[in-house]
Amino acid sequence: xxxxxxxxxxxxxxxxxxxxxxxxxxxxxxxxxxxxxxxxxxxxxxxxxxxxxxxxxxxxxxxxxxxxxxxxxxxxxxxxxxxxxxxxxxxxxxxxxxxxxxxxxxxxxxxxxxxxxxxxxxxxxxxxxxxxxxxxxxxxxxxxxxxxxxxxxxxxxxxxxxxxxxxxxxxxxxxxxxxxxxxxxxxxxxxxxxxxxxxxxxxxxxxxxxxxxxxxxxxxxxxxxxxxxxxxxxxxxxxxxxxxxxxxxxxxxxxxxxxxxxxxxxxxxxxxxxxxxxxxxxxxxxxxxxxxxxxxxxxxxxxxxxxxxxxxxxxxxxxxxxxxxxxxxxxxxxxxxxxxxxxxxxxxxxxxxxxxxxxxxxxxxxxxxxxxxxxxxxxxxxxxxxxxxxxxxxxxxxxxxxxxxxxxxxxxxxxxxxxxxxxxxxxxxxxxxxxxxxxxxxxxxx
Amino acid sequence: xxxxxxxxxxxxxxxxxxxxxxxxxxxxxxxxxxxxxxxxxxxxxxxxxxxxxxxxxxxxxxxxxxxxxxxxxxxxxxxxxxxxxxxxxxxxxxxxxxxxxxxxxxxxxxxxxxxxxxxxxxxxxxxxxxxxxxxxxxxxxxxxxxxxxxxxxxxxxxxxxxxxxxxxxxxxxxxxxxxxxxxxxxxxxxxxxxxxxxxxxxxxxxxxxxxxxxxxxxxxxxxxxxxxxxxxxxxxxxxxxxxxxxxxxxxxxxxxxxxx
Amino acid sequence: xxxxxxxxxxxxxxxxxxxxxxxxxxxxxxxxxxxxxxxxxxxxxxxxxxxxxxxxxxxxxxxxxxxxxxxxxxxxxxxxxxxxxxxxxxxxxxxxxxxxxxxxxxxxxxxxxxxxxxxxxxxxxxxxxxxxxxxxxxxxxxxxxxxxxxxxxxxxxxxxxxxxxxxxxxxxxxxxxxxxxxxxxxxxxxxxxxxxxxxxxxxxxxxxxxxxxxxxxxxxxxxxxxxxxxxxxxxxxxxxxxxxxxxxxxxxxxxxxxxxxxxxxxxxxxxxxxxxxxxxxxxxxxxxx
Numbered sequence: 001x002x003x004x005x006x007x008x009x010x011x012x013x014x015x016x017x018x019x020x021x022x023x024x025x026x027x028x029x030x031x032x033x034x035x036x037x038x039x040x041x042x043x044x045x046x047x048x049x050x051x052x053x054x055x056x057x058x059x060x061x062x063x064x065x066x067x068x069x070x071x072x073x074x075x076x077x078x079x080x081x082x083x084x085x086x087x088x089x090x091x092x093x094x095x096x097x098x099x100x101x102x103x104x105x106x107x108x109x110x111x112x113x114x115x116x117x118x119x120x121x122x123x124x125x126x127x128x129x130x131x132x133x134x135x136x137x138x139x140x141x142x143x144x145x146x147x148x149x150x151x152x153x154x155x156x157x158x159x160x161x162x163x164x165x166x167x168x169x170x171x172x173x174x175x176x177x178x179x180x181x182x183x184x185x186x187x188x189x190x191x192x193x194x195x196x197x198x199x200x201x202x203x204x205x206x207x208x209x210x211x212x213x214x215x216x217x218x219x220x221x222x223x224x225x226x227x228x229x230x231x232x233x234x235x236x237x238x239x240x241x242x243x244x245x246x247x248x249x250x251x252x253x254x255x256x257x258x259x260x261x262x263x264x265x266x267x268x269x270x271x272x273x274x275x276x277x278x279x280x281x282x283x284x285x286x287x288x289x290x291x292x293x294x295x296x297x298x299x300x301x302x303x304x305x306x307x308x309x310x311x312x313x314x315x316x317x318x319x320x321x322x323x324x325x326x327x328x329x330x331x332x333x334x335x336x337x338x339x340x341x342x343x344x345x346x347x348x349x350x351x352x353x354x355x356x357x358x359x360x361x362x363x364x365x366x367x368x369x370x371x372x373x374x375x376x377x378x379x380x381x382x383x384x385x386x387x388x389x390x391x392x393x394x395x396x397x398x399x400x401x402x403x404x405x406x407x408x409x410x411x412x413x414x415x416x417x418x419x420x421x422x423x424x425x426x427x428x429x430x431x432x433x434x435x436x437x438x439x440x441x442x443x444x445x446x
Numbered sequence: 447x448x449x450x451x452x453x454x455x456x457x458x459x460x461x462x463x464x465x466x467x468x469x470x471x472x473x474x475x476x477x478x479x480x481x482x483x484x485x486x487x488x489x490x491x492x493x494x495x496x497x498x499x500x501x502x503x504x505x506x507x508x509x510x511x512x513x514x515x516x517x518x519x520x521x522x523x524x525x526x527x528x529x530x531x532x533x534x535x536x537x538x539x540x541x542x543x544x545x546x547x548x549x550x551x552x553x554x555x556x557x558x559x560x561x562x563x564x565x566x567x568x569x570x571x572x573x574x575x576x577x578x579x580x581x582x583x584x585x586x587x588x589x590x591x592x593x594x595x596x597x598x599x600x601x602x603x604x605x606x607x608x609x610x611x612x613x614x615x616x617x618x619x620x621x622x623x624x625x626x627x628x629x630x631x632x633x634x635x636x637x638x639x640x641x642x643x644x645x646x647x648x649x650x651x652x653x654x655x656x657x658x659x660x661x662x663x664x665x666x667x668x669x670x671x672x673x674x675x676x677x678x679x680x681x682x683x684x685x686x687x688x689x690x691x692x693x694x695x696x697x698x699x700x701x702x703x704x705x706x
Numbered sequence: 707x708x709x710x711x712x713x714x715x716x717x718x719x720x721x722x723x724x725x726x727x728x729x730x731x732x733x734x735x736x737x738x739x740x741x742x743x744x745x746x747x748x749x750x751x752x753x754x755x756x757x758x759x760x761x762x763x764x765x766x767x768x769x770x771x772x773x774x775x776x777x778x779x780x781x782x783x784x785x786x787x788x789x790x791x792x793x794x795x796x797x798x799x800x801x802x803x804x805x806x807x808x809x810x811x812x813x814x815x816x817x818x819x820x821x822x823x824x825x826x827x828x829x830x831x832x833x834x835x836x837x838x839x840x841x842x843x844x845x846x847x848x849x850x851x852x853x854x855x856x857x858x859x860x861x862x863x864x865x866x867x868x869x870x871x872x873x874x875x876x877x878x879x880x881x882x883x884x885x886x887x888x889x890x891x892x893x894x895x896x897x898x899x900x901x902x903x904x905x906x907x908x909x910x911x912x913x914x915x916x917x918x919x920x921x922x923x924x925x926x927x928x929x930x931x932x933x934x935x936x937x938x939x940x941x942x943x944x945x946x947x948x949x950x951x952x953x954x955x956x957x958x959x960x961x962x963x964x965x966x967x968x969x970x971x972x973x974x975x976x977x978x979x980x981x982x983x984x985x986x987x988x989x990x991x992x993x994x995x
Contacts, residue, residue, distance in 0.1 A: 005917055012953060052648065054648075059661075072902070079648065079649055079650075080646045081649075081650070082660065082661075083660070084660050087960060087961060088644075090960060091960045092644065092645055092964075094553075094746045094747055094960065095552055095553055095556045095645050096556070096645075097747050098553045098556065098746065098747075099553075099556050099557045099559075099560040099561075100560070101565065103648075116745050116747050116748075116963055117747060119747070119749055119750075120747060150527065151463075182910050203834070208941060208943065209939075211960075219742050259606045261833075262832050262833060262852070263831070263832035263833065263852050263854075263855040264855065265855045265943060265944040266830075266831070266832065266852065266853075266854040266855035266940075266944070272827075272831075275670075275831075280834070282833060282834070300669055411962045411963045412960065412962050412963075412964070415957070415961055415962040419946075422943065424944055426857060426944070428945060440528075452902060456720070456796060460793070460796055460797075461809070463789070463793065463811075464807045464810055464811065467810055467812045467814070467870065468823075469810050469829075469836070470814075470825045470826065470829060470870065471810065471814075473819070473828070473829060473836055474825050477828070483786060487869030488803050488867060496795060516720065517720040517721040517722060517724060519719040520716075520718075520720065521718045521721040522714075522718055522721070523718035524714045524718050525718070527712040527796070528713060528717070529714075529716035529882075530711050530715075531711065533714075536718065536722075536985070538723065538983070538987070539982055540725060541987070542976075542979065542980045542983055543729045544979075544983070545927050545930055545931065545976065545979025545980065545982070545983060546732075546733065546931075546979070547931040547933055547972075547975065548931075549933055549952060549955070549956060549984060550732075550736055550955065550969075550972035550975060550976065551729070551732030551733065551735075551736060553732075553746075553965075554731055554732035554735035554736070555732055555806075557735075558727065558728065558731065558732075559959070565796040566768055571989075573724070573727075573728060574728050576724055576728075577725060577727070577729050578729075580721055582947060584721065589920070594883070602812075607935060609713045609714075609747070610713075613717070620862070634815070634816055636907060637818075638816075638817075638818035639817075640819070640934060641934075642817065644857075656818055656820060656842055659820050659821075659824065670828075673824065676847040677821045677824060678818075679755060680818075680821075681816065681817055681818070681821060685813065685816060688809075688812065688816055689809070690815075692805075700863075
C-alpha cells in the first residue's frame with residue numbers, strides 16, 4: 001500500500017514537474033525567437049500575426065510550404081492542424097464555425113462543401129483584382145475558377161486539378177499472366193477471371209469510403225448514360241431514367257462477375273486499397289484518380305514502386321458503344337474565413353501556396369495541373385521514365401475523353417447514392433428502385 | 447474420476463479463453479516489431495513528438511483524476527450520509543448524465559470552452575472530462591459510502607466534530623480503496639478520450655496521445671509496424687497504472703460496484 | 707442520519723456546478739437544435755417544429771439502428787457477464803498464473819478504440835487477415851469469412867470485439883465481489899453434497915445478485931453510448947448492418963449536413979438513456995425491498 005502511494009505521488013510529481021519544464025521551455029523558445037523575427041532594417045516592430053490553418057492535405061508538403069512561407073514572411077506564423085481525411089476535417093471545422101472560432105484559412109474540396117461553407121467564406125474578388133489586375137480571370141483556367149465561384153462571387157483561390165475516374169494497373173502482373181490492357185467490358189472480365197485463377201484480386205475499390213464509390217459510379221454513368229446524371233441533378237430529367245437504371249445494372253454486374261476484389265465494402269481507399277495495390281500488390285487494377293501519381297514520391301514504398309511498371313487507363317467501354325467515358329474533374333479551392341482577423345495575412349499565405357515555391361511543391365508531389373493559363377510551370381524534379389509515361393497518358397486521356405464535373409452538390413443525394421449503390425451491390429435492391437429512391441431525395445430538396 | 451474429467455475440461459476451457467483473449471494482443475506486439483524491430487519504437491519516440499503528447503495527456507489526466515475525486519467524494523458522502531430534500535431527484539439527474547455520449551454534446555461544449563477562452567489550454571479538456579467522468583465516480587463512491595456505518599458520523603458529532611471534520615477525518619480516509627478504483631477508471635477515460643482532444647487542441651504542441659495515430663495517416667504512411675509501435679507506447683502508461691493498482695482494485699470494486 | 711440542507715449543499719455544489727455548466731447546457735442546446743432545419747454551418751436556422759422527429763420515426767434506418775443496438779446490448783451483456791463470472795469463479799484462488807491470466811483478460815479494457823480498431827481491422831481482413839489465414843492454414847477454408855463485409859456477419863464481429871474489450875471489466879467486478887463472499891460458504895455447500903454445477907448455480911450466482919445488477923446498469927449505459935469502436939471498425943456498414951443510434955446520428959449530422967435531424971436522434975438517445983436508468987433504479991429498489 002505504501003509503495004503504491006509513493007508510486008502515485010512520484011507519478012504526479014513527475015508529471016507536474018514536466019509541466020513546469022514544458023512551460024519553461026515554451027517561454028525560452030519564444031524569447032529566443034522574437035529577436036530574429038524582428039526585421040533589423042526597420043525600427044518599427046511589425047505586428048506578429050498567427051494564422052490558423054486546418055487541412056486534410058499531405059503533411060510533409062504543407063509543412064515544407066509553411067517553413068518556406070515563414071522565411072519570407074517573418075511577421076506571420078502559420079499553425080497547421082492536420083486531419084486524416086475530409087470527413088474528419090469537416091467535423092472539426094463545423095464545430096469550430098459553430099463557435100465563431102474557425103481557422104483563418106479554410107480549404108474545401110467540392111461544390112458540396114463550398115455550398116455549405118459559403119456564408120462563412122470571405123468573397124475574394126477584390127483581392128484578385130488588387131494583385132492580379134482587373135483582367136485577372138484571363139490568367140486562370142475557366143474550370144478551376146468556376147469551381148470556386150458561387151452566387152456571383154469568388155470564395156477561394158482556384159486549386160490545382162487532378163482528374164478522377166481512372167483505373168490504374170500493375171503492368172508486371174498483367175504481363176506475367178499474358179493479360180493485355182482491357183478496352184472493353186469482356187476484356188476486363190476475362191482479365192479478372194485470369195487473375196482470380198492465379199490467386200490475385202482484379203479491380204481494387206475501397207468501397208468503405210463513399211467518395212471512391214461515387215467516383216466509380218459517376219464514371220459508369222458517364223459511359224452508359226452520357227450527361228444524364230447532370231440533367232437529373234438539375235431536375236431536368238428524372239433520375240430513374242432508363243439509361244441511368246442501366247448504369248445501376250452495370251454496377252451490379254461488376255460485382256456479380258467478381259470484377260471488384262473480395263470484401264470490397266470492408267476496405268477503405270486509403271490505406272487498405274492503396275496498400276493492397278502498391279505495397280502488397282495483391283490486385284492488378286485499382287480504381288483511383290490521377291492523384292495516385294503520388295506513389296512515385298512515397299519514400300516509404302520507393303523500392304516497391306520502382307520495381308514495377310505502373311500504367312493508367314480510363315474505364316473500359318462498358319456498354320459496347322465504342323466510346324470511353326470522360327474523366328471527372330473538380331479542384332475545390334482554398335478560402336478565407338469571413339470572421340478572420342488576419343485576412344490580409346491569410347491571403348498572402350493562400351497565394352504563396354498556389355504560386356511559386358508552394359505551387360512547385362504541389363506539382364512535384366502528385367504532378368497536378370496548375371490553374372493558370374500560362375503553362376510555364378512543370379515539375380522541377382527528375383521524373384522516372386515510368387512516371388513520365390503515366391503522366392503523359394493521363395494528359396492524353398484528358399484530351400481524348402474530356403472531363404465532366406465530379407461529385408454531387410447536394411450532400412443528401414450523395415449519401416443516398418452511396419446507400420443505394422451498396423444495396424444494389426449486395427443484391428438487396430433492384431436498379432429501378434435504387435434510381436427511384438435517389439429521385440425521391442432529389443425531389444425533396446429545394 | 448468424474449472430478450478429474452471436469453477439471454481437465456475446466457482447465458482447457460480456461461486456456462482456450464485466455465488464448466483467444468491474448469491473440470489480438472500478441473498480434474499487436476508482433477506487428478509492432480516487424481521490419482525495423484525496436485527501431486519502430488525508437489522512431490515513434492523521436493520522430494513524432496510522442497514525448498510531448500505524453501506529457502500533455504499526463505497533465506490533463508492527472509488533473510482530471512484529482513478534480514473528479516475532489517468533486518465526487520464529498521457529493522458521495524452527502525448523498526449517503528446526509529438527509530436533505532430533493533436528494534433522490536438530484537441523484538437521479540446526476541445519474542442520467544452517465545448516459546450522455548460525448549459526440550452528442552460536442553458543439554455546445556466547444557462553445558463553452560471558446561467562451562471561457564480556453565482553446566489550446568489544458569483546462570479545455572480537464573473541465574469537460576471532469577463533468578463527463580464524475581457521475582460514474584459518484585456512483586462507485588456512493589455505493590462505498592453506503593457500506594460505511596452512519597454511527598461513525600453520529601459519534602463524531604457527539605464528540606464535538608462538525609460534519610466537515612467528520613468527512614475529512616473519518617470518511618475520506620476510509621474511502622481510500624474506492625478512490626483508487628475511481629483513479630484507475632478516470633485515468634482510463636481521460637487518457638483514452640479522442641473526440642474532445644481532437645476538437646479542442648489545435649496546436650501541435652498541445653495535442654494528446656490519442657491523436658498520434660493520425661500522424662501516421664496524414665502522410666499517406668504505409669508504415670503499419672511503426673503505427674503499432676506508437677499504439678503500444680501510448681497505452682503503456684495505462685498498463686503500468688493498472689498493474690500498480692491491481693491489488694487495491696480488487697478490494698475497492700467489491701465495495702463500490704456491489705451496491706449502487 | 708444528519709439533516710442539514712446547507713451542509714449538504716456545500717458537499718454537493720461542486721459536482722452540480724460541473725453538471726450545470728458542462729452537461730445541462732449542452733443537453734438543452736441539443737434539444738433546441740432538434741426543432742430546426744440547419745446544416746450546422748449557416749447563420750440561419752429554420753424552425754420546423756417536430757418535423758425532424760416525424761421524419762426520424764418514419765425512417766426505416768432508425769428502426770434498424772434500434773434493432774442492432776438491442777441485439778448488441780443483449781448479446782454483449784449476457785456473454786460478457788457469464789464469461790466474466792465463470793472466469794472469476796474458476797480463478798477465485800490466488801495464484802501467480804491466475805494473476806497473469808487476469809491481467810491479460812483485463813488489458814483490452816484499458817485499450818482505446820483507435821488501438822482496438824487498428825488491431826481488428828487487420829485481424830478480420832478477408833484476404834490476409836489473421837483469422838482467415840489461420841483457418842486456411844489448417845484447411846478450414848470454408849470457414850474463412852467476410853467478417854466485416856458480410857451484412858449477416860458484421861454485427862456479430864463487432865459484438866465479438868466489444869466483448870473482448872469488456873469482459874475484463876465484468877471479470878474484475880466479480881473477482882472482487884467473490885473475495886467478499888466467504889469461501890467457506892462455497893466449501894460448506896460442497897460438503898452438503900451439492901455438486902460443482904449446483905454450487906455455482908444455486909449458491910454463488912444468487913449471492914451475487916447485487917453485482918449482476920450493477921454490472922447490467924453499467925453495461926447497458928455503455929452500450930447506449932457506444933460509438934468510436936463501431937465507427938472505426940465498420941462506420942455502421944455494410945448496408946447499415948452495424949448501424950447504432952450514435953453512428954446514425956453522426957452520419958446525418960456530419961456527412962449529410964443535417965444538424966437538426968442529428969440533434970433529434972441525439973435527443974432521442976438521451977431520453978432513452980434516462981428512461982432505461984429510471985427503470986433500472988425502480989427494479990433495483992424492488993429487488994432490494
